[in-house]
Amino acid sequence: MKPLEITLGAASIVMFAGAVLGLAPELQLGSISPPAGLKPYTLSERRGRATYVDLGCMYCHSQQPRDKVQAPDEERGWGRAATPGDYSYDRPHLLGTMRTGPDLLNIGVRQPSEDWHLLHLYQPRAVVPGSIMPSYPFLFVKKDRNLLYPGDRTLKVPPPYDEPGVAVVVTEEARDLVAYLKSLKRNHPTDELPPPVPPPEEAKP
Amino acid sequence: MAAAVLVTTFLMGIVALVAVLWAVAKGQLSGGSNGARVIFAPGELGIGENPNPTADLEPDPETGLVQGQTIDELQARIEADISSRQPVLAFAGSAVLWLVLGSVLGLIASIKMHEPDWLNESRLLTFGRLRPMHLNVVAYGWLSMAGIASALWLIPRLLRTTLKGGGFALLGAVLWNVAVLGGVTSLGAGVSEGLEWLEFPWPVDALFVLAGGLVSLPLFFTLRTRRVEHLYVSVWYLTAALVWFPILFLVGNGFSLFAHGVPQATVNWWFAHNVLGLWFTPLALAASYYLIPKIIGRPIHSYQLSLMGFWALALFYSHVGIHHLIGGPVPTWLVTVSIVTSMMMFVPVVAVAINQHFTMWGHFRYLLTSPTLRFVVLGAVTYTLVSFQGSLHSLRTLNTLTHFTHYTVAHAHLGAYGFASMIFFGSMYFYLPRVVRFEWPYPRLITAHFWFVFIGFGVYFIGLSIGGLLQGFAMLRAESPFMDSVTVTIPFLVARSVGGALMNVGHLIFAGHVLILMLHFGRARTAPAQFKPLAIIAAELKS
Ligand code: HEM
Ligand code: HEM
Numbered sequence: 001m002k003p004l005e006i007t008l009g010a011a012s013i014v015m016f017a018g019a020v021l022g023l024a025p026e027l028q029l030g031s032i033s034p035p036a037g038l039k040p041y042t043l044s045e046r047r048g049r050a051t052y053v054d055l056g057c058m059y060c061h062s063q064q065p066r067d068k069v070q071a072p073d074e075e076r077g078w079g080r081a082a083t084p085g086d087y088s089y090d091r092p093h094l095l096g097t098m099r100t101g102p103d104l105l106n107i108g109v110r111q112p113s114e115d116w117h118l119l120h121l122y123q124p125r126a127v128v129p130g131s132i133m134p135s136y137p138f139l140f141v142k143k144d145r146n147l148l149y150p151g152d153r154t155l156k157v158p159p160p161y162d163e164p165g166v167a168v169v170v171t172e173e174a175r176d177l178v179a180y181l182k183s184l185k186r187n188h189p190t191d192e193l194p195p196p197v198p199p200p201e202e203a204k205p
Numbered sequence: 206m207a208a209a210v211l212v213t214t215f216l217m218g219i220v221a222l223v224a225v226l227w228a229v230a231k232g233q234l235s236g237g238s239n240g241a242r243v244i245f246a247p248g249e250l251g252i253g254e255n256p257n258p259t260a261d262l263e264p265d266p267e268t269g270l271v272q273g274q275t276i277d278e279l280q281a282r283i284e285a286d287i288s289s290r291q292p293v294l295a296f297a298g299s300a301v302l303w304l305v306l307g308s309v310l311g312l313i314a315s316i317k318m319h320e321p322d323w324l325n326e327s328r329l330l331t332f333g334r335l336r337p338m339h340l341n342v343v344a345y346g347w348l349s350m351a352g353i354a355s356a357l358w359l360i361p362r363l364l365r366t367t368l369k370g371g372g373f374a375l376l377g378a379v380l381w382n383v384a385v386l387g388g389v390t391s392l393g394a395g396v397s398e399g400l401e402w403l404e405f406p407w408p409v410d411a412l413f414v415l416a417g418g419l420v421s422l423p424l425f426f427t428l429r430t431r432r433v434e435h436l437y438v439s440v441w442y443l444t445a446a447l448v449w450f451p452i453l454f455l456v457g458n459g460f461s462l463f464a465h466g467v468p469q470a471t472v473n474w475w476f477a478h479n480v481l482g483l484w485f486t487p488l489a490l491a492a493s494y495y496l497i498p499k500i501i502g503r504p505i506h507s508y509q510l511s512l513m514g515f516w517a518l519a520l521f522y523s524h525v526g527i528h529h530l531i532g533g534p535v536p537t538w539l540v541t542v543s544i545v546t547s548m549m550m551f552v553p554v555v556a557v558a559i560n561q562h563f564t565m566w567g568h569f570r571y572l573l574t575s576p577t578l579r580f581v582v583l584g585a586v587t588y589t590l591v592s593f594q595g596s597l598h599s600l601r602t603l604n605t606l607t608h609f610t611h612y613t614v615a616h617a618h619l620g621a622y623g624f625a626s627m628i629f630f631g632s633m634y635f636y637l638p639r640v641v642r643f644e645w646p647y648p649r650l651i652t653a654h655f656w657f658v659f660i661g662f663g664v665y666f667i668g669l670s671i672g673g674l675l676q677g678f679a680m681l682r683a684e685s686p687f688m689d690s691v692t693v694t695i696p697f698l699v700a701r702s703v704g705g706a707l708m709n710v711g712h713l714i715f716a717g718h719v720l721i722l723m724l725h726f727g728r729a730r731t732a733p734a735q736f737k738p739l740a741i742i743a744a745e746l747k748s
Contacts, residue, residue: 009516017523018460020542021471021475021539021543025471025472025536026472028536029536030464053397053399054328054333056397057333058401059336059337059401071605082534084466087534093466094399095534100318132691134322134332137325138328
C-alpha cells in the first residue's frame with residue numbers, strides 16, 4: 001500500500017466512526033424536546049453547577065442511574081433509569097464513570113436539606129463517619145464569633161470538627177452549589193422507553 | 206434510523222473484509238516475500254542490532270564480523286539516527302519531565318483518596334482538580350510526547366534515509382509543551398471544560414491540533430525521499446496515528462463545544478477511547494513491531510497478519526467508545542455497536558499477539574540482557590492481557606459489576622502504564638543512546654528502574670483490581686449500605702499509594718539517568734549497557 005492509501009483509509013474510517021458515534025446520536029436525540037416535568041437551571045443553580053465542574057465532583061459521582069433490570073440503583077434510592085431527555089439542559093454533560101461516591105442524579109429528591117449538604121461539604125465525616133469524600137473548607141469562611149456581620153449565615157459544626165470561638169460562615173458559592181445539588185431531581189414521569197433487556201449479541205462468546 | 210446505522214456499520218465491516226481479501230489476493234499486503242525483512246540490512250538477519258550503539262562499527266570480538274559486514278548500511282543507519290536528534294531529544298526530554306510531574310500528581314491524588322482531609326485547604330490541591338491534572342499530564346505530556354519521540358526516531362530508520370522537515374517537529378515540540386503547560390495551569394486554576402479527557406479549554410485544544418499537524422509533516426516529507434520499496438508495518442501504524450491525532454482533537458473538541466447532554470457524552474467517549482486506541486496504541490505498537498525483531502535479529506512471525514491486524518484495529522477500535530457508557534441513557538443500538546466491535550477487537554489483538562510473542566518464542570534469554578527488550582516485551586504481553594480484559598468487561602454482565610469501580614482504574618493503568626508506558630521506556634533505552642551517541646553510563650540504574658516500576662505497578666494493579674471487584678460486589682448487594690462499598694476498598698487504596706510511591710521512585714531514577722546521559726556525564730562505556738554482561742551470558746550458554 002502507498003502512504004496516500006493508508007492516510008485516506010485511516011482518515012475515512014475515523015470520520016465514519018465519528019459520524020456513527022457522534023453525529024447519529026446528535027441527529028437522533030439532539031432535537032428532542034425537554035420533558036414537561038423538567039425545569040431549566042436557575043442562575044444560582046448554574047453557578048453551582050460550574051463549581052461542581054471546577055471542583056471535579058464528577059470524578060467520584062456519576063449522574064446516570066441504571067435500569068433496575070441491570071442493577072439495584074433504583075432500590076438504593078438513586079432514581080429510575082435515566083433517559084436522554086433528563087439531560088436536556090446539561091452542558092457539559094456530567095454523566096461520570098466512577099461511583100467512589102453515590103450517583104447524584106436524584107440527590108435533590110433524597111436529601112432536600114440545605115443544612116445537611118452544607119455541613120457535608122464542610123466536613124463529610126461530621127455526617128457520614130468513615131466517608132472518604134474530601135472536605136471543602138474553602139467554600140466557607142472562618143470568622144471570630146464576635147465579629148460576625150448581621151447577614152452572615154453560620155454553620156453549626158458538631159465536635160470534634162468545631163473550633164472554640166470560631167464561626168463557620170457559609171459563602172455564596174457554597175449556597176449555589178447546594179442549590180444545584182437540590183435541583184438534581186429526575187423523578188418526573190418519562191414517556192421514553194426504558195432501555196430494554198440486554199440484546200442477544202452478548203450471548204455469543 | 207437506529208436500524209439503518211446498525212446495518213451500515215455491518216455493511217461497512219463486510220466491505221472492509223472484502224477489501225482486505227482482495228488486497229491479500231493481489232499481494233498488496235504482502236510487500237513481496239520480504240516485507241518483514243525490510244528493517245534488516247543485508248546479512249544482518251540472525252544477528253540482532255549491536256546493543257552498544259557507540260560501537261556499531263567495531264568488529265565483534267568473538268566472530269570478527271561487523272554486524273553483517275555492511276558498513277555502508279550501518280553508516281546510513283547512524284546518519285538516520287543523528288538526523289532526528291533535535292526533535293527526538295526535545296520530545297523525549299519533555300516527556301520525561303511530564304512523567305515525573307504527572308506521577309507525583311497521581312500519587313498525591315491517590316493518598317488523598319484514603320486521607321481525605323490531607324491538604325484540604327487549597328482548591329488547587331483538591332482531589333477533583335489533581336485527578337484531571339494527573340490524567341492530562343500523563344496522557345498528553347508523557348505518553349503522547351514519548352510516543353512522538355519514538356515515532357520521529359523510527360521514521361528515518363524505517364524509510365532508510367534522513368529525517369526531512371525536522372524543524373517543523375521541533376516547533377511542534379515547543380507548541381506541544383506550551384499547550385500541556387497552559388492546559389494543566391488552567392486545570393489547576395479551575396478552568397475546565399468538564400469532560401473527561403477533553404478537560405483542556407479550547408484555545409489549548411487549538412494549539413494541540415496545530416502542534417499535532419506540525420509533527421506529522423516530517424513523516425510526509427521523509428516518505429517522499431524514502432529509499433525502501435515496501436513500507437514496513439510500523440510505518441502504517443505511524444502514518445495512521447499521526448493522521449488520526451489532529452482529526453480526533455479537532456472533531457472531538459469542536460463537536461463537544463456545541464453538543465450537550467447525551468450526544469455530547471457519546472462524542473466524549475468516541476474521542477477518549479480513540480486517544481487510547483488510535484493514538485497511544487499505534488504509536489506503541491509501531492515501536493514494538495520494530496524493536497522486537499531488530500534486537501533478536503528475526504523477522505516477525507507472520508507479516509501478512511500484521512498488516513491485516515492494522516486495518517482491523519482501525520476499523521474496530523474506532524467504534525468501541527460507547528462501551529464506557531453501558532447502562533447509561535444511550536440508545537441501545539449505539540451500545541450494541543460498541544460492544545460488538547469490542548468483541549471484534551480480539552482479531553487485531555490476536556494478530557499482534559501471534560506476531561510478537563511467536564517471534565520472541567525461543568529467544569527469551571535476551572530478556573536477561575537487553576533492557577529495551579525486557580521493557581518492550583513486558584509491554585507487548587501486557588497489551589494482549591489488557592485487551593482481553595477490555596473485551597471481557599465490555600460485556601454487559603461483567604460491566605455491570607466493574608463499571609463505576611476502581612477495577613476500571615486498574616484496567617486503565619494496565620493499558621496506559623503496563624502496556625504503553627513500558628514500551629516507551631524500552632524504546633527510550635534503545636534510541637536515546639543512539640541519538641546522543643553516548644551509551645547509558647550506569648546499567649544498574651536501569652535494573653533499579655525496572656524493578657521499582659515492575660513491583661510498584663504489580664502492587665498497584667493487583668491491589669486495585671481486587672479492591673474494585675469487592676467494591677462492585679458490595680454495590681450490587683442492594684441490602685448493604687453504600688458505605689460498605691467505600692470501607693471495603695480502603696486497604697486497597699492504601700496499597701495503590703504504596704505501589705504508586707515505588708513507581709515514582711523508579712521514575713526519578715529513570716529521569717536522573719536520562720539527564721546524566723544527555724549531559725554525557727559518567728564514564729563513556731565501550732561495553733553495551735546490559736542487565737547482565739554479555740560475556741556471562743555467553744559462558745552460560747556454552748555450558
Ligand atoms: C480490545 C481492547 C480494549 C477494550 C475492549 C477495552 C475496553 C474498555 C472498557 C469497556 C472500558 C470502560 C470500563 C468502564 O468504565 O466500565 C475501558 C476503560 C479504559 N481503558 Fe480499555 N480496553 C481495551 C484496551 C485498552 C488499552 C490498550 C488501553 C491503553 C492504551 C486501555 C485504556 C483504558 C483506559 C485509560 C480506560 C479508562 C478510561 C476512563 O474512564 O477515563 N484500554 N476499556
Ligand atoms: C505514568 C504513568 C501513569 C499513567 C499513564 C496513568 C494514567 C492514568 C489514567 C488514564 C487515569 C484515568 C483512569 C480512569 O479514569 O479510569 C488515571 C487515574 C489515576 N491515576 Fe494514574 N497513571 C500513571 C501513574 C500513576 C501513579 C504513579 C499513580 C500513583 C498512585 C497514579 C494514580 C492515579 C489515581 C489516584 C487516579 C484517579 C483514579 C480515580 O479517579 O479513582 N497514576 N491515571
